[in-house]
Amino acid sequence: MTNKFRSIAVLNFLLLLLVSSGCISNASITKLVKQGRYGQLRVQLARHLESNLSNRNYMLNRMSLVLADLADGQPASAEPTVKETYELLRTHGKNEDFTVVSQALLTEGTKFWKGEPFEQALMFHYIAIQKAQLGQWDNARAAAKSSLFRLQDFGLNDEGDRKSTEDIARAAYAIDKSGFSYFTDNYNSVESNFALGYLLAGIASSTMGREDEANEFYDTALRHNYELSNVTNQLRSGEYNTILVVDYGFGPRKVGYGPDRCLSRFVGSWDSNSKELSVTINGSSTNYFAMACDVNKLAEDHQWNNMDDVRLAKSHIGTVIVAAGAEVARRAAYRRNRRTASAQAVIGIGMMIGGAITKAAAAADLRHCPILPQRIYIAPIMIYGDGSVVSIQLGDEDLSQLNLTGISPPARWKNVQLIYTRLTPNRKREELFAWEVSSEQFYGNDNSSTQVAGDSLPYILGGRCVRLPSAETLSRYQQAGNLINFSVNDLKQLYIDEDIKLAVEEQGGMAGLHILEGGDSLVSPLPGSPGYLRLFGQDHGRYSPRSKSVRELKAKLEIKQSTILSQTS
Amino acid sequence: MKRSYRLYLGKWLVKLFCLLTCLTFSSCASIPRTSVMQTGDYEAVSNEISARLQNSAFLADRSPDSPRIVIALQKVENLTDDLLDESAKWYCVERIKNYHDLGSWRREKNIHFTLAAERLEDARERNNLQKGFMNRAPTHVLKPTFYSVRRSSTSGRTDLYYCSYVIFNLATSEEVWSDKFEFKRVAFGRSWD
Numbered sequence: 150m151t152n153k154f155r156s157i158a159v160l161n162f163l164l165l166l167l168v169s170s171g172c173i174s175n176a177s178i179t180k181l182v183k184q185g186r187y188g189q190l191r192v193q194l195a196r197h198l199e200s201n202l203s204n205r206n207y208m209l210n211r212m213s214l215v216l217a218d219l220a221d222g223q224p225a226s227a228e229p230t231v232k233e234t235y236e237l238l239r240t241h242g243k244n245e246d247f248t249v250v251s252q253a254l255l256t257e258g259t260k261f262w263k264g265e266p267f268e269q270a271l272m273f274h275y276i277a278i279q280k281a282q283l284g285q286w287d288n289a290r291a292a293a294k295s296s297l298f299r300l301q302d303f304g305l306n307d308e309g310d311r312k313s314t315e316d317i318a319r320a321a322y323a324i325d326k327s328g329f330s331y332f333t334d335n336y337n338s339v340e341s342n343f344a345l346g347y348l349l350a351g352i353a354s355s356t357m358g359r360e361d362e363a364n365e366f367y368d369t370a371l372r373h374n375y376e377l378s379n380v381t382n383q384l385r386s387g388e389y390n391t392i393l394v395v396d397y398g399f400g401p402r403k404v405g406y407g408p409d410r411c412l413s414r415f416v417g418s419w420d421s422n423s424k425e426l427s428v429t430i431n432g433s434s435t436n437y438f439a440m441a442c443d444v445n446k447l448a449e450d451h452q453w454n455n456m457d458d459v460r461l462a463k464s465h466i467g468t469v470i471v472a473a474g475a476e477v478a479r480r481a482a483y484r485r486n487r488r489t490a491s492a493q494a495v496i497g498i499g500m501m502i503g504g505a506i507t508k509a510a511a512a513a514d515l516r517h518c519p520i521l522p523q524r525i526y527i528a529p530i531m532i533y534g535d536g537s538v539v540s541i542q543l544g545d546e547d548l549s550q551l552n553l554t555g556i557s558p559p560a561r562w563k564n565v566q567l568i569y570t571r572l573t574p575n576r577k578r579e580e581l582f583a584w585e586v587s588s589e590q591f592y593g594n595d596n597s598s599t600q601v602a603g604d605s606l607p608y609i610l611g612g613r614c615v616r617l618p619s620a621e622t623l624s625r626y627q628q629a630g631n632l633i634n635f636s637v638n639d640l641k642q643l644y645i646d647e648d649i650k651l652a653v654e655e656q657g658g659m660a661g662l663h664i665l666e667g668g669d670s671l672v673s674p675l676p677g678s679p680g681y682l683r684l685f686g687q688d689h690g691r692y693s694p695r696s697k698s699v700r701e702l703k704a705k706l707e708i709k710q711s712t713i714l715s716q717t718s
Numbered sequence: 719m720k721r722s723y724r725l726y727l728g729k730w731l732v733k734l735f736c737l738l739t740c741l742t743f744s745s746c747a748s749i750p751r752t753s754v755m756q757t758g759d760y761e762a763v764s765n766e767i768s769a770r771l772q773n774s775a776f777l778a779d780r781s782p783d784s785p786r787i788v789i790a791l792q793k794v795e796n797l798t799d800d801l802l803d804e805s806a807k808w809y810c811v812e813r814i815k816n817y818h819d820l821g822s823w824r825r826e827k828n829i830h831f832t833l834a835a836e837r838l839e840d841a842r843e844r845n846n847l848q849k850g851f852m853n854r855a856p857t858h859v860l861k862p863t864f865y866s867v868r869r870s871s872t873s874g875r876t877d878l879y880y881c882s883y884v885i886f887n888l889a890t891s892e893e894v895w896s897d898k899f900e901f902k903r904v905a906f907g908r909s910w911d
Binding site: 357 | 905
């Protein structure tokens with residue numbers, strides 16, 4: 150290979166590296182979700198957030214990051230992303246009849262993508278989850294209510310089925326070739342059928358003491374999904390102190406169809422069915438709960454799809470029809486006058502090039518949030534004892550189970566807590582991950598009162614405690630005869646020496662990877678989350694200190710331990 | 719037309735064009751696209767409510783010899799359709815207290831303030847509570863609540879915000895003072911071209 154070609158090859162390789170390092174692919178994202186590695190996913194998504202507001206990935210990246218933060222049990226870390234996302238979602242994006250649109254303008258004239266209507270509703274739902282997990286039930290109510298915007302219903306086609314987006318685009322072209330009046334004049338503005346949103350708004354209202362309002366929301370939820378009667382009955386009884394929200398599977402994917410794939414629709418990648426979620430507390434009685442949201446069904450209906458893309462598709466369909474007519478006319482002219490065949494050939498080639506460009510530009514944008522779940526359950530349950538184990542399973546699916554360890558009743562001054570979790574969406578494995586079904590907790594942490602063998606010493610010094618350094622934590626160590634001459638500041642200094650961050654605020658508002666997984670954050674995830682189970686439900690090996698002070702202290706303590714062991718034996 | 723006159727006219731036309739351009743861009747830039755409460759609104763609400771409390775009969779009737787009252791501040795209860803930051807919720811009530819320094823409240827009106835219940839519990843859990851606070855028993859509570867109503871039209875969306883502040887006597891549940899502040903936030907335009 151000559152030097153010139155070698156240089157070109159190297160440049161191309163570097164360019165490929167540069168381009169590929171600037172984004173995280175959907176395949177990488179879903180791979181991490183299938184392994185339940187939400188910590189790594191959060192960190193990678195945060196590193197590669199799209200900064201261009203007019204790029205669809207701006208909103209889609211952030212949706213994925215919020216979901217990853219919640220699944221990793223880090224609702225506080227989701228706060229900056231939730232704020233950004235909420236502000237964009239609330240930028241004037243509704244028509245005069247409260248139906249939502251998918252593109253909006255900022256004051257700078259920048260157009261940006263807000264997501265398909267169903268993605269927007271689910272985003273508001275996850276914002277409500279995040280607020281509820283932080284104990285902000287009034288904000289959870291506001292977010293849940295925001296998910297209940299009115300929908301644009303274009304009705305049925307001639308066969309009596311719900312109109313597809315292609316039916317709508319063709320009807321729009323037939324009625325109004327050059328304008329868009331069809332999209333403003335030919336739909337009914339209808340009440341949202343997002344039963345999950347009504348349920349969550351009702352739960353938030355009830356927690357705030359607004360029972361009449363809560364009952365109205367439950368009634369509306371039932372009207373749209375009568376199978377939720379066991380859920381609403383439990384909610385109305387008030388016999389719960391914990392709301393369990395469980396996600397399962399992968400949501401639908403967006404595919405192109407129609408002329409030059411100018412239209413898009415959502416097709417399920419995980420099947421819809423009516424399997425119930427079973428919830429068992431501490432091995433005793435089991436309750437069953439129906440699905441609150443089938444994302445496949447939501448996304449398949451045109452009233453939950455964006456009409457902005459359909460408007461563009463309508464224009465392209467018109468162009469295709471016109472081009473087809475022009476082609477017919479061209480052939481007819483050629484047959485009439487063969488002497489101008491060469492001229493016709495030139496015109497034909499021009500049309501082909503133009504057609505190719507039009508085709509490429511017309512293809513629908515197929516980007517979507519890749520890690521939305523296929524379905525969502527809401528289970529109101531009562532937790533009595535500290536350190537309870539809540540076992541959940543989807544129907545009879547052996548590979549869809551979780552044992553939620555370390556679950557305690559809500560704190561004294563809270564009457565209801567919300568726990569969010571996600572069943573690992575991985576059907577191509579032979580068995581569950583050990584941490585999914587372990588009832589054992591391997592590390593003592595701030596979010597659990599469960600005693601763990603070895604948690605009388607910090608993890609960084611060879612123990613199994615990953616609690617934040619505090620007077621209470623130090624007292625626990627000293628009662629076991631460890632770090633007797635230490636003050637709280639001495640204990641904190643060890644973490645400073647290791648460059649370990651103790652709070653979300655020290656990490657730019659987003660907690661990094663936990664030290665148990667090789668990161669430098671000591672912020673514990675919330676119990677019940679896959680993040681909590683993955684971290685504390687399995688062994689992570691020994692910690693390797695980075696600083697001299699911690700290395701020396703750890704070595705001293707190990708010598709002391711082995712001396713004691715040899716003396717007792 | 720003389721050359722000098724043409725030059726003079728040309729300069730004025732350029733100036734007029736620049737002025738019109740500036741006006742156009744500035745008006746485009748200032749078209750609000752969101753009707754969510756902004757930080758300026760929190761400031762306006764708390765300034766207005768503080769001033770009204772100062773001029774209220776509740777305070778006018780009090781003197782250094784009036785019976786001691788201890789007011790617990792609750793953060794804003796959000797009954798709007800918008801998210802309200804926790805910091806904003808506390809800001810809108812702390813500013814009422816901080817209208818005067820604490821010494822002035824005590825000396826002139828025999829009014830004391832204490833932590834709200836949830837802040838007390840939070841501080842207690844974090845072992846971050848000074849001894850003096852642990853025994854403070856409130857006699858009254860200042861409870862702010864924000865509401866909103868949404869209206870939409872062909873030209874945009876309007877949110878009406880209604881901010882209510884009430885001081886209750888905890889023993890009798892009697893409302894000893896209340897006031898409100900209302901304002902609008904408007905968002906213009908459609909959302910797609």
